[in-house]
Amino acid sequence: MSRDLTPARIEALVAALNVVMPAAHPADATLHHFFRAHPELGAQDRAFVADAVYGALRRVVWLQSIVPLNSGLRLALAILLRIQGRSVRDLQHHCQRPDDVSWLESLRRLPPPDTLPLQADLPEWVVERLLPMYTPEQVLALGRALQAPATLDLRVNTQLAERDPVLQSLRDQGLEAEPTPFSPIGIRLRGRPSIQRLPQFTQGLVEVQDEGSQLLGFLVGPRRRDMVVDFCAGAGGKTLLLGALMHNQGRVYAFDVSERRLNKLKPRLKRSGLSNLNPVLISDETDGRVRRLAGKIDRVLVDAPCSGLGTLRRNPDLKLRQTPASIDELVAKQAAILHAAAALVKPGGRLVYATCSFLAEENDRQADHFVQTHPGFSPVHCGGLLEAQQIPLPMGERLYLWPQQHETDGFFAAVWERHPS
Secondary structure (H helix, E strand, O other): OOOOOOHHHHHHHHHHHHHHOOOOOOHHHHHHHHHHHOOOOOHHHHHHHHHHHHHHHHOHHHHHHHOOOOOOHHHHHHHHHHHOOOOHHHHHHHOOOOOHHHHHHHHHOOOOOOOHHHHHOOOHHHHHHHOOOOOHHHHHHHHHHHHOOOOEEEEEOOOOOOHHHHHHHHHHOOOOEEEOOOOOOEEEEOOOOOHHHOHHHHOOOEEEOOHHHHHHHHHHOOOOOOEEEEOOOOOOHHHHHHHHHOOOOOEEEEEEOOHHHHHHHHHHHHHHOOOOEEEEEOOOOOOHHHHOOOOOEEEEEEEOOOOOHHHOOOOOOHHHHOOHHHHHHHHHHHHHHHHHHHOOEEEEEEEEEEEOOOOOOOOHHHHHHHHHHOOOEEEEOHHHHHHHOOOOOOOOOOEEEOHHHHOOOOEEEEEEEEOOO
């Protein structure tokens, strides 16, 4: 019997699966609360449970084709057998029902998945929406890239530091660190270091931010004395980037409808050394605090609420939580926010629309609709904006980032400029 497969760990895994798999809330938050409710679990126990749970979520479309997600111990055994590669011999000691061992043997002999949704591990409705735009081979490559754990990317806070010295300091601490290939202020770490304990993090020299997210800031391209709005700021990762790109000058308004999310910006802002950020809680996109800025803003970023499917490497539970109906609701919300944000842009100003999705209805169709309904705006070539900043990323008019090609989360962006009056 494998020494790490103790009865207590199996029991903890079953209990964790029982609360995570209904997908009522984000998996990371659910697992966090689960661990807080079970202080008897040590660090290695928590790592065992988290690895198994996230391994299951990355293959959850295929997994639920071979075992019900509410099957308790059998689900745990299936994960350990087919996803982690444990042997029936190791698992048979934890079987409870008389037919569990024979069931495990039959599960072991199951052939590999033979349909595109199961191979890509993407819901069938997602695959159906991708196939009109991409070949089956491209969809499969995307799905397999999304099954892999994401890299850990850091953004150097250029208000306080430069990339090369920070990079060297991380390497001096024994970390496997390298510059990101596209973002000039990014660092990629291999492995799973505890970022919160690093002095570079506690001193505000770095923030965790995917390289693709960093590139959006360069599309916004704020200047020192600009007035900028981050329309859907959330916890403020891009807001902090914009403030640093402006050399702590000008003003950045961080709008969001969630006080909880904006509160997460406060400790990050304190670490950053920036004083040009102004978090603003709004009721919705029609809030009077938004309307008062109409026609006054140089740069507006709309990092729109979206399906998040481009982040499946980090949030694989979205495969269970998103539905065609939820996408329809998001598309309507995106259009309303984009319309409200456009009103803020001054003549000659820039508007950037972005999602972490690869669905056409959230991306190209949304951008095409904006062009058709806002004749006062002209497209700006994303590839040209990046090239002008010496960012070596060939790109067309719109930005498309793919995990299988760029090793980033999946991102989309479109940029427009308001016509001079």
